[in-house]
Amino acid sequence: SQQGEEDPQALSIQEGENATMNCSYKTSINNLQWYRQNSGRGLVHLILIRSNEREKHSGRLRVTLDTSKKSSSLLITASRAADTASYFCATDRGGYQKVTFGTGTKLQVIP
Amino acid sequence: DTGVSQDPRHKITKRGQNVTFRCDPISEHNRLYWYRQTLGQGPEFLTYFQNEAQLEKSRLLSDRFSAERPKGSFSTLEIQRTEQGDSAMYLCASSLAQVQETQYFGPGTRLLVL
Numbered sequence: 319s320q321q322g323e324e325d326p327q328a329l330s331i332q333e334g335e336n337a338t339m340n341c342s343y344k345t346s347i348n349n350l351q352w353y354r355q356n357s358g359r360g361l362v363h364l365i366l367i368r369s370n371e372r373e374k375h376s377g378r379l380r381v382t383l384d385t386s387k388k389s390s391s392l393l394i395t396a397s398r399a400a401d402t403a404s405y406f407c408a409t410d411r412g413g414y415q416k417v418t419f420g421t422g423t424k425l426q427v428i429p
Numbered sequence: 430d431t432g433v434s435q436d437p438r439h440k441i442t443k444r445g446q447n448v449t450f451r452c453d454p455i456s457e458h459n460r461l462y463w464y465r466q467t468l469g470q471g472p473e474f475l476t477y478f479q480n481e482a483q484l485e486k487s488r489l490l491s492d493r494f495s496a497e498r499p500k501g502s503f504s505t506l507e508i509q510r511t512e513q514g515d516s517a518m519y520l521c522a523s524s525l526a527q528v529q530e531t532q533y534f535g536p537g538t539r540l541l542v543l
Contacts, residue, residue: 360520363531363534408532416462416477417462417474417532420471421470422470
């Protein structure tokens with residue numbers, strides 16, 4: 319079963335706008351990660367945030383984590399057409415625990 | 430190319446046939462994972478290996494599914510007596526076991542059972 323749920327399920331924006339997607343999860347976590355998947359392809363790791371971190375940046379990406387609300391958000395600033403993809407959050411509980419993926423947000427950036 | 434590779438990339442088979450997929454992880458990675466992904470869903474965990482030991486199996490992995498990693502390097506996933514419901518993308522990922530675990534994914538094998 320899926321651990322997390324992304325919101326919205328789909329998002330369509332104009333190039334240059336910011337895109338925000340949210341992830342909610344059910345159990346306590348050790349790490350939360352965001353992945354991108356282009357249509358029909360494998361997943362690409364974007365960023366990892368640990369449970370004791372609240373915010374992390376990587377280039378145009380900004381991730382926040384609120385463990386009290388069991389939620390995370392991914393912000394992509396100044397979006398580009400190449401950002402069109404599905405975005406998944408994934409959580410783990412540390413040690414030998416498996417990584418569990420959410421249901422994904424499908425982002426379309428219109429040129 | 431030193432990424433995760435999977436073979437074949439596509440497989441079409443008839444119901445009842447057996448299929449086997451191969452995954453070659455990044456060479457120094459000791460953890461290897463198999464996931465299944467259906468259209469519009471996130472990847473669902475099937476099983477994972479630490480070196481050659483299979484440490485966890487999902488309940489999704491029925492008796493018709495078996496995975497091996499005999500020498501702690503490449504892994505195979507076999508599906509026996511395939512069913513139409515097995516049609517999906519099968520993804521392999523590898524990682525280096527450490528506190529922060531980033532999994533690196535292969536391109537996947539897309540299976541279609543007719």
